[in-house]
Amino acid sequence: MAMVFWGLAGIAVVALIGFFVIAPAVAERGMNRVLPHAPWPVSDRAKALHETLTIGDWHCDSLLWNRDLTRRGTRGHVDLPRLIAGNVAVQVFTTVTRVPAGMNVRDTKPASDRITLLAIAQLWPVKSWRSLCERGLHQARRLHRVADRVPQGLRILRDRADLDRLLADRARGQKVVGALIGAEGAHVLDARLDNLDRLWDAGFRLIGLHHFLDSEVGGSLHGTTRAGLTPYGRDLVRALVAKGFIIDLTHSSVQTARDVLALTDVPLVVSHTGICSFCQSPRNFPDDLMVEIMARGGVAGIGYWAEVIGDPSPAGIAGAVKAAVDLLGEDHVSLGSDFDGAVPQPFDVSELAAVTEALLGAGLPERVIAKVMGGNMVRLLARMLPARGA
Ligand SMILES: [Zn+2]
Numbered sequence: 001m002a003m004v005f006w007g008l009a010g011i012a013v014v015a016l017i018g019f020f021v022i023a024p025a026v027a028e029r030g031m032n033r034v035l036p037h038a039p040w041p042v043s044d045r046a047k048a049l050h051e052t053l054t055i056g057d058w059h060c061d062s063l064l065w066n067r068d069l070t071r072r073g074t075r076g077h078v079d080l081p082r083l084i085a086g087n088v089a090v091q092v093f094t095t096v097t098r099v100p101a102g103m104n105v106r107d108t109k110p111a112s113d114r115i116t117l118l119a120i121a122q123l124w125p126v127k128s129w130r131s132l133c134e135r136g137l138h139q140a141r142r143l144h145r146v147a148d149r150v151p152q153g154l155r156i157l158r159d160r161a162d163l164d165r166l167l168a169d170r171a172r173g174q175k176v177v178g179a180l181i182g183a184e185g186a187h188v189l190d191a192r193l194d195n196l197d198r199l200w201d202a203g204f205r206l207i208g209l210h211h212f213l214d215s216e217v218g219g220s221l222h223g224t225t226r227a228g229l230t231p232y233g234r235d236l237v238r239a240l241v242a243k244g245f246i247i248d249l250t251h252s253s254v255q256t257a258r259d260v261l262a263l264t265d266v267p268l269v270v271s272h273t274g275i276c277s278f279c280q281s282p283r284n285f286p287d288d289l290m291v292e293i294m295a296r297g298g299v300a301g302i303g304y305w306a307e308v309i310g311d312p313s314p315a316g317i318a319g320a321v322k323a324a325v326d327l328l329g330e331d332h333v334s335l336g337s338d339f340d341g342a343v344p345q346p347f348d349v350s351e352l353a354a355v356t357e358a359l360l361g362a363g364l365p366e367r368v369i370a371k372v373m374g375g376n377m378v379r380l381l382a383r384m385l386p387a388r389g390a
Contacts (some may be wrong), residue, residue, distance in 0.1 A: 024118065033345070049369065053356065053370055055088045055335075056105070056269035057335045059250075059272040059301055059341070061339070063075065063080070063364045064118070070150050074375060078340050083154075083349055087175075090178045091178070094208070095135070097136050097183070100114070100212060107223060108220070108222045110174050133189060143181060154179055160386065180206060185208055191216045210250060218253065218259070223253070227253060228253065229259040235257070238263065248270070249270045250273055250336075265379055273308055278309070278320055279308060289327060294332040299333070300332060300334060301378050304345055305343040314347075318359050356369060
């Protein structure tokens with residue numbers, strides 16, 4: 001009997017270790033792959049140019065995975081050492097709080113949520129198992145802990161003073177990364193506008209209205225309704241503008257995006273996307289909508305993965321960037337990698353100079369490359385971040 005007990009207990013322990021330790025790591029290793037490649041060629045000219053650039057990226061999902069971001073990892077695409085190796089100055093870390101099973105870019109239906117399982121398996125606080133807001137706040141706290149542990153390496157950007165200080169320190173040669181906290185989907189509010197203050201206080205500065213599901217805010221680009229903003233969604237947009245959040249239209253339905261354009265004239269971001277006429281995909285907004293969004297002074301972050309650009313290689317990225325510059329103008333194109341966002345990537349962030357090389361190869365002038373690699377992002381942040389603290 002005792003033998004049977006200890007045998008069963010042993011199996012239970014192995015199962016628990018498998019669920020809590022191994023499963024999340026295996027899941028990440030499978031989802032955040034780097035496509036096999038020989039080292040991407042980077043010329044001396046590209047290397048030298050890359051070192052002079054202020055580089056920014058509008059979207060990564062690294063906070064979703066229980067990796068120690070202060071250490072160079074053997075899986076995934078982003079951590080602090082790799083950001084520094086890639087010479088990144090500003091990185092948006094997005095919190096992902098709900099992803100339905102069976103999600104797809106065409107018609108995602110409500111289904112069991114995968115992030116709940118990930119939250120339990122990664123032993124996140126129990127509050128975060130049920131509340132999407134707690135889930136977002138927990139991910140933000142993980143980033144604050146990185147900044148607390150390695151303050152010389154990573155800082156959370158809350159206001160323009162933080163941005164100015166970051167740029168000044170980098171100009172003096174300090175390899176420090178500025179991190180901006182974002183949310184992928186306003187469902188992070190648990191349908192309560194008063195939660196906006198909690199997010200703001202936790203350092204959130206960018207809010208995407210949607211992810212894959214239609215929500216209380218309105219229709220997703222990937223849901224079943226294609227609806228526009230609900231009355232709550234309109235109140236939300238007004239509140240976001242009033243508070244000073246940057247609004248991200250990625251994943252919202254076309255009608256939702258048009259409704260936002262009708263409500264406000266603040267600059268808007270499409271953080272991780274492609275250009276539809278370059279890569280026909282239900283994941284990309286129609287060209288005319290992109291033009292309309294950017295006419296307000298917005299910025300589009302071009303992604304690196306096949307679904308939005310077709311060819312996921314540095315040359316493919318450069319092609320998509322060039323198409324974006326041609327369509328939207330050189331002041332409105334930026335980077336939006338979707339690193340660690342469960343898509344296979346052509347490289348990790350440490351190899352980012354390959355993009356500079358490819359942009360030179362595509363014939364873009366160095367002045368335009370500097371804007372795309374981060375100049376445009378920094379300009380928008382300088383305009384949109386609050387002057388101080390708040
Ligand atoms: Zn996304």
